[in-house]
Amino acid sequence: MNVLVGVGGSNDSPAAIERTIRRAARIADELTVAICTPDAATDESLAATVTTTLEEHDITAATRHVSGQPGSELVDIAESEGFDEIVLAGGRTSPMGKITIDKTVEFVVLNAHTTVTLVR
Amino acid sequence: MNSERRYPETVSGPFEEPPIQFNDRDGRDIEIRPYDSSEPEYEALVEMYVEFDPADRAQGIPPGRESRVRTWLDGILADDCYNLIAWDGDTAAGHSTLVPDGDDDYELAIFVLQDYQEAGIGTHLIESLLGYGYSEGINCVWLTVERWNHAAVSLYEKVGFETTGAESFELEMAIRLAEDG
Numbered sequence: 156m157n158v159l160v161g162v163g164g165s166n167d168s169p170a171a172i173e174r175t176i177r178r179a180a181r182i183a184d185e186l187t188v189a190i191c192t193p194d195a196a197t198d199e200s201l202a203a204t205v206t207t208t209l210e211e212h213d214i215t216a217a218t219r220h221v222s223g224q225p226g227s228e229l230v231d232i233a234e235s236e237g238f239d240e241i242v243l244a245g246g247r248t249s250p251m252g253k254i255t256i257d258k259t260v261e262f263v264v265l266n267a268h269t270t271v272t273l274v275r
Numbered sequence: 276m277n278s279e280r281r282y283p284e285t286v287s288g289p290f291e292e293p294p295i296q297f298n299d300r301d302g303r304d305i306e307i308r309p310y311d312s313s314e315p316e317y318e319a320l321v322e323m324y325v326e327f328d329p330a331d332r333a334q335g336i337p338p339g340r341e342s343r344v345r346t347w348l349d350g351i352l353a354d355d356c357y358n359l360i361a362w363d364g365d366t367a368a369g370h371s372t373l374v375p376d377g378d379d380d381y382e383l384a385i386f387v388l389q390d391y392q393e394a395g396i397g398t399h400l401i402e403s404l405l406g407y408g409y410s411e412g413i414n415c416v417w418l419t420v421e422r423w424n425h426a427a428v429s430l431y432e433k434v435g436f437e438t439t440g441a442e443s444f445e446l447e448m449a450i451r452l453a454e455d456g
Contacts, residue, residue: 250376251384252347253334253419256444 158183159238161229163191163201171244173208175274179242186216191225226262233269245273282415282449287435290406299394310358319367328389369396371404380415409452419445
């Protein structure tokens, strides 16, 4: 299966990014990690987290950088390049412990024609 | 969680402060008072949440298993949080809580056991919690609620919460208890 992982669109924590990539790697024959970032500084720290995760867990993946609206970009990439599934970190929790879904996740869930997996 | 959260300019209140006692709509004698950190009160809350109807869960809380309930309660019953319990004798019928989010404001949540819903307990639990928070110097309180949960949204609006974020699955609502600084 050809799997696209989106990270960074929702201020994902490093732990969430690691969990999401590892989970995606279990189902993927081919794995691509899309780093979605609003600015260069965030991009650098996210890329470092992704690199560390891939190296530590011996995961082979292509990485690419995505600018613009992360939700629509991820859906567009998945559909135009033949991905079977999009995998995202599935929501932050508030201080109270409530699960909250951000705009990127909501957009992908509502608009993707591929399967979408939210990792918790 | 988000220091750019918007708050209403208008101050809401004043609200009743705990402890309070009242008869609910079913004639039960209910007392609302601050959680005293004792073992019996803690265990009564665990019991309430273990009995909680999964259909009334909101955004993943309360969790479903007792071990997870205890872990979750340990977080929200910490010393820097404010908790009220509604008691029917020795039974915890409801619980409201304010949890700090690191930005001088607090996230609110409220839970009422199924047998005690629609009896006026929720309104007292939230109003007395806001009164408690105000008396402890809290200025701003926010919450999230699933947008289809009209009963909850109406209750929050009734006490003065305004919708401050509607672009996501959940509505974000906020209330101001006092002017800043």
